[in-house]
Amino acid sequence: MYRLRLWEPGDAERLLSAFAEPGLAWQSPEVPATGEEALAWIGRQRTAAEAGDAFGFAVTDGTGVALGHVQVSVTSRAHDLGWVSYWVHADARGRGAATAAALLVAEYAFAETGLFRLELGHRLNNPASCLVARRAGFRPEGIERQKLHYGDERFDTGTHARLRTDGVAGVPLTACGS
Numbered sequence: 001m002y003r004l005r006l007w008e009p010g011d012a013e014r015l016l017s018a019f020a021e022p023g024l025a026w027q028s029p030e031v032p033a034t035g036e037e038a039l040a041w042i043g044r045q046r047t048a049a050e051a052g053d054a055f056g057f058a059v060t061d062g063t064g065v066a067l068g069h070v071q072v073s074v075t076s077r078a079h080d081l082g083w084v085s086y087w088v089h090a091d092a093r094g095r096g097a098a099t100a101a102a103l104l105v106a107e108y109a110f111a112e113t114g115l116f117r118l119e120l121g122h123r124l125n126n127p128a129s130c131l132v133a134r135r136a137g138f139r140p141e142g143i144e145r146q147k148l149h150y151g152d153e154r155f156d157t158g159t160h161a162r163l164r165t166d167g168v169a170g171v172p173l174t175a176c177g178s
């Protein structure tokens with residue numbers, strides 16, 4: 001059973017080991033590389049939540065170990081829009097953690113933050129993320145050309161959204177762009 005909890009200073013080493021994987025670091029805007037930077041990253045999660053700008057959580061199972069991260073950022077208060085993102089530690093992938101996290105963060109966002117429409121986007125060559133989005137009820141809405149910029153490359157992006165009024169089921173599990 002997966003659940004979300006706030007990041008804690010005791011997660012700093014775990015955070016560093018997650019970002020030590022080049023595949024994750026490559027597509028992350030901030031990459032903590034020292035204990036101090038990891039603590040600052042964790043602190044920023046709390047500051048952003050207190051400001052009402054973004055709500056980030058550690059994904060855990062029964063052991064309490066942080067398996068990954070999921071976040072909803074407020075992109076427009078005027079229109080009640082949020083942006084969802086997630087990553088899972090390399091040693092915890094393929095076991096449903098990201099799907100559970102996306103479901104839980106959507107539940108949280110709709111119940112606690114007043115957001116109505118949650119959006120997310122993935123590189124077309126990231127089929128695992130597309131499947132996570134679809135299983136969590138995020139409907140595909142098309143492809144945005146060259147929207148995401150990682151490293152030296154830009155990527156066509158599958159865009160998804162889930163509305164507060166959408167159920168989870170019924171989203172086809174075919175990958176965007178296929």
Ligand SMILES: CC(C)(COP(=O)(O)OP(=O)(O)OC[C@H]1O[C@@H](n2cnc3c(N)ncnc32)[C@H](O)[C@@H]1OP(=O)(O)O)[C@@H](O)C(=O)NCCC(=O)NCCS
Pocket residue numbers: 023024027086087088089092093094095096097098099100121122123126127128129131132
């Ligand atoms: C994408 C990511 C979050 C998925 O996390 P996860 O916990 O492994 O996801 P889940 O286990 O919930 O589901 C992944 C599904 O994709 C499938 N999958 C994995 N690699 C795949 C591939 N190359 N092609 C098709 N499906 C793939 C898995 O088999 C799984 O499906 P299954 O349950 O039917 O076996 C994780 O790989 C990650 O953190 N990647 C780096 C960061 C990232 O890409 N974040 C998303 C940015 S949009």
